[in-house]
Amino acid sequence: MNLCRCGKPARDSTLCPDCVRQVVTDLRALATGGVLRIRVHQKRIPVPAVVTLLPVAEVVTPATFRVVDELHTDTRPSLYELLVDTLVRRDHTGSDSIGAVSGAAAFEVDFHAAASELKAAIDGVIRTWAVDVAERHGRELPARSVRKAAAWLAANPALLAAHPDAGDFADQITKLTRSALRVIDRDPEKVYLGQCGAKVIVDKAIGSCEADIYAPPGRPVVQCRKCGAIWDVPERREFLLAAVDDQLATPPEISKALTRLGREVTESMIYGYVHRGRLNPHPPHPHDSRGRARYRVGDVRAIVDALTQQEG
Incomplete structure (x- = not known):
């Protein structure tokens, strides 16, 4: 050998x-x-009005919007x-x-x-x-x-x-x-804080600002460049963390996602939780040729938060 x-x-x-x-x-x-990050971007698609002719009346369904989720990938x-x-x-x-x-x-x-x-x-x-x-x-x-x-x-x-x-x-x-x-010249990588979501006027109606928010590391507040809304960075991070709790991902993916959202979690830590039986495996993604088991992001976050409280 x-x-x-x-x-x-x-x-x-x-x-x-x-x-x-x-x-x-x-x-x-x-x-x-x-891949630097994968983010979900909500897009509003207009739905035209529909006129339905009935024997005794004409029913008009007003125009509205349908919200769909689109995946956007930011590459490094x-x-x-x-x-x-x-x-x-x-x-x-x-x-x-x-x-x-x-x-x-x-x-x-x-x-x-x-x-x-x-x-x-x-x-x-x-x-x-x-x-x-x-x-x-x-x-x-x-x-x-x-x-x-x-x-x-x-x-x-x-x-x-x-x-x-x-x-x-x-x-x-x-x-x-x-x-x-x-x-190389490297600028500090900004933290992605999701879509703004502030209430704005869109087509003479109340809608949500769809701009993506990024904050330099260490900044406590951030302002949306499109609508001017000001957001608290720690609160936005908690909002994003809660939003991904039910997502299934591999240990490397969970490590990158949580670390970028303010939770320092390494791959070895997650594999250690798996080895000690603290995480339940889920089937791999159907397109994963390596067949890697996935784990619930929220379960990893709960373990890390509990350990942090014990140490504190």
């Missing part, structure tokens, strides 16, 4: 399952960035996109900037050089390994760009893990991913 670079058994490949998962995670971060930019974006922004700054502070131009040039060097390193590593892995297994590489090549490697972990030098690639991609996180 082979041993992985981390010392764990690797069975018939070069990397152990844990290292394979880490490499796939890093490749996906570089290629796609992943990939690390590679953010790296390129950093290069573009820094390329338009320099010593000729108005109001430039002494020494600022040298910093910007150094930062630009670091981002440029890192992008070149990522390009070389991803392209070289994607071509090598594809040729070694007699496959044709369908990817033309670096991001698509990274996505192709992430989608074929077994081929990558079977490469005799996969450990070297794992080390390289881990270092490059960490370097990208340090170099």
